[in-house]
Amino acid sequence: MAASFDRDARTALADGQLRGALRQATDLFAERRRAALATVPDWEGARDRARAIKDETLLHLDRYLEQFTTNAERAGARVHWARDAAEACEIIGRIAEQRGARSVVKSKSMASEEIHLNERLARRGIEPVETDLGEYIVQLAGETPSHIVVPAIHKTKAQIAALFAEKLGIELSDDVATLAAAARQALRRRFAEADLGISGVNFAVAETGTILILENEGNARLTTSLPRTHVALMGIEKVIPRFADLEVFLQLLPRSGTGQVLTAYQSLITGTKRRPEDEGPEQLDIVVMDNGRSRMLASALTRQSLACIRCGACLNACPVYRQIGGHAYGSVYPGPIGAIVTPQLFGLAQSSALPYASSLCGACRDVCPVKIDIPAVLLHLRAQVVERRAGSGGALERLAFSAYAAVMARPRLFECLVRGVRTLGILPPLRAWTKWRDLRPLAPHSFREQWRARLRDPAAP
Amino acid sequence: MRVSLFVTCLADQFWPAAAVSAVELLRGLGCTVGFDERQTCCGQPAFNTGYRREARSLARRLIEIFESSGADAIVSPSGSCTAMLHHYEQLFEDEDWRTRARQLAQRTHELSAFLVNCLGVEDVGAAFSGRLTWHDACHGLRDLGIRNEPRRLLRHVKGAELVELPNAETCCGFGGTFAVKYPEVSVAMLDEKVDAIERAGVDAVVSGDAGCLMQIGGRLSRRGSSVRALHLAEVLASREARGGPHGR
Ligand code: SF4
Numbered sequence: 001m002a003a004s005f006d007r008d009a010r011t012a013l014a015d016g017q018l019r020g021a022l023r024q025a026t027d028l029f030a031e032r033r034r035a036a037l038a039t040v041p042d043w044e045g046a047r048d049r050a051r052a053i054k055d056e057t058l059l060h061l062d063r064y065l066e067q068f069t070t071n072a073e074r075a076g077a078r079v080h081w082a083r084d085a086a087e088a089c090e091i092i093g094r095i096a097e098q099r100g101a102r103s104v105v106k107s108k109s110m111a112s113e114e115i116h117l118n119e120r121l122a123r124r125g126i127e128p129v130e131t132d133l134g135e136y137i138v139q140l141a142g143e144t145p146s147h148i149v150v151p152a153i154h155k156t157k158a159q160i161a162a163l164f165a166e167k168l169g170i171e172l173s174d175d176v177a178t179l180a181a182a183a184r185q186a187l188r189r190r191f192a193e194a195d196l197g198i199s200g201v202n203f204a205v206a207e208t209g210t211i212l213i214l215e216n217e218g219n220a221r222l223t224t225s226l227p228r229t230h231v232a233l234m235g236i237e238k239v240i241p242r243f244a245d246l247e248v249f250l251q252l253l254p255r256s257g258t259g260q261v262l263t264a265y266q267s268l269i270t271g272t273k274r275r276p277e278d279e280g281p282e283q284l285d286i287v288v289m290d291n292g293r294s295r296m297l298a299s300a301l302t303r304q305s306l307a308c309i310r311c312g313a314c315l316n317a318c319p320v321y322r323q324i325g326g327h328a329y330g331s332v333y334p335g336p337i338g339a340i341v342t343p344q345l346f347g348l349a350q351s352s353a354l355p356y357a358s359s360l361c362g363a364c365r366d367v368c369p370v371k372i373d374i375p376a377v378l379l380h381l382r383a384q385v386v387e388r389r390a391g392s393g394g395a396l397e398r399l400a401f402s403a404y405a406a407v408m409a410r411p412r413l414f415e416c417l418v419r420g421v422r423t424l425g426i427l428p429p430l431r432a433w434t435k436w437r438d439l440r441p442l443a444p445h446s447f448r449e450q451w452r453a454r455l456r457d458p459a460a461p
Numbered sequence: 462m463r464v465s466l467f468v469t470c471l472a473d474q475f476w477p478a479a480a481v482s483a484v485e486l487l488r489g490l491g492c493t494v495g496f497d498e499r500q501t502c503c504g505q506p507a508f509n510t511g512y513r514r515e516a517r518s519l520a521r522r523l524i525e526i527f528e529s530s531g532a533d534a535i536v537s538p539s540g541s542c543t544a545m546l547h548h549y550e551q552l553f554e555d556e557d558w559r560t561r562a563r564q565l566a567q568r569t570h571e572l573s574a575f576l577v578n579c580l581g582v583e584d585v586g587a588a589f590s591g592r593l594t595w596h597d598a599c600h601g602l603r604d605l606g607i608r609n610e611p612r613r614l615l616r617h618v619k620g621a622e623l624v625e626l627p628n629a630e631t632c633c634g635f636g637g638t639f640a641v642k643y644p645e646v647s648v649a650m651l652d653e654k655v656d657a658i659e660r661a662g663v664d665a666v667v668s669g670d671a672g673c674l675m676q677i678g679g680r681l682s683r684r685g686s687s688v689r690a691l692h693l694a695e696v697l698a699s700r701e702a703r704g705g706p707h708g709r
Contacts, residue, residue: 359636
């Protein structure tokens, strides 16, 4: 992965359709977000409150997870703890087999992407169908999501039309309603025959054992209520202490993500159905997964990475993401949040390029509803790359920075060197700059020379 | 007010007009201006690339240099390098250095913020004829919260018309080593900025950081544009209603 960010970013830059789609979508979401923020009287206050709740939870995560487990089980759910991806997949695979599931539907879940659940289940002969429209498109195309909220953001309408014509056998049409109707029709059949539904979780309330799922298409509602069995997969960081805490997160998440005041559906699920006339599945399994997350608890700086509510705002605001999209990051989590969680979840060695995939402009920090200081975490990870010699820079880069520090500590030497470069007209090998940009020449007289010559003594003419 | 100038290595060697202008401006406003020739680089390139040890050694130097200046304020014609000084504290573990770093940060100001917030000046008596636009350099904007100060100063420049870019606050793609580490991505970001500047029909794009100016100016001239890239201090020190600021 380390060597490929550069290559994949360049591939993305050469793809005019991709860049057009990205520009249009990120502009639209940023615009809607701005409008939606205006409807909250105290946005900054809401951000602070949300972050404080997350900080408190993360500080006592073990306690809140136990409380959640106890209360979810009391309501009739079965809670499984998974240390890593393999365990989570194994647990879900076994549940599917025990329940004799033949047809599985799935609503959007980044955690399931993270552990490559579909692939693992396919090895057991189980093939879940994605029911979120974006995920469905990506699955039909045999691709992976390129955005954590808008999985098919990289595709144009025309590309989706061609895909549907080929895979669903409909007539070529770029009418959004026609395309959505075709998907709906195909998916409705799958819902009708599904005997197991897999979903993600946006928030898990410790106090009540409730899980909350936000969505806009109603597919998550169907996934979690029609089949006999519902399996919900969540990372350990999804838990929040109190039911009342949802209030602030519901203000922040939809506004930040899609610029909506509220998503079209909010499914609050507490346990299984109790009486025969109740709706919902007979069995609810909640898989609580660590998969590298607890490592981030070690310090306050890295811990904030777990405060993320996966709204996607930092992707839309990121000028790098806006140019190259998600696939170049080579991770299920792209963009600014991906650049900090990918190395922490999956190891710095395979993703040492990601902390550098940023100009450190700070736009992500500005929009983040839980005020994660992403640039600070990026800088921390860069220092780790250097410390562990995990980067691609190697010995040459280390040498260059020692030389730089040595020269900069010696002002006379620094001045001599620059003067040498200036008079001899030697240009350092800066093709990476000069291929696209003119290089401003060194000034004929540096400031320090002008200072000595005429500025130091202001009385002199 | 005694001011010690923190020139930054980029301005020193590539954009001395910014620092010369800063000296003139500050002296014109009654400040005593000093410059310690031992200063070089603040260590930001090392810090931003992950070389903390190298950054720390340069941070120690600069802290000592500015402590010895006895100045009331350290002023810099760069938001980015000012922000770096504000980050110094996190480079150290021992309390003594942390305190010294914090005290330095409290005294260190970016030029436009110093003029407007510390000296209370918005009209510096500048004259410059032409249409200007302001590019918000990221660290000044987001690390230091400088948004209105340069705009207020520019609005008081006689003969100048300030035009806003729709993407004034979007990164130009410089990002220090980022510009050469991922040059294609950097230039893709840059082109959106430069497109907007050209559409705005301005005579010059003005900013507060030599890094951004080299990035934007380098692309403008490569594209054959006649729009100039100017440092804020150059415009503020300009006294000519015609012909723009004095030379480099
Ligand atoms: S880091 Fe912040 S802005 Fe980015 S997805 Fe997470 S919560 Fe949203």
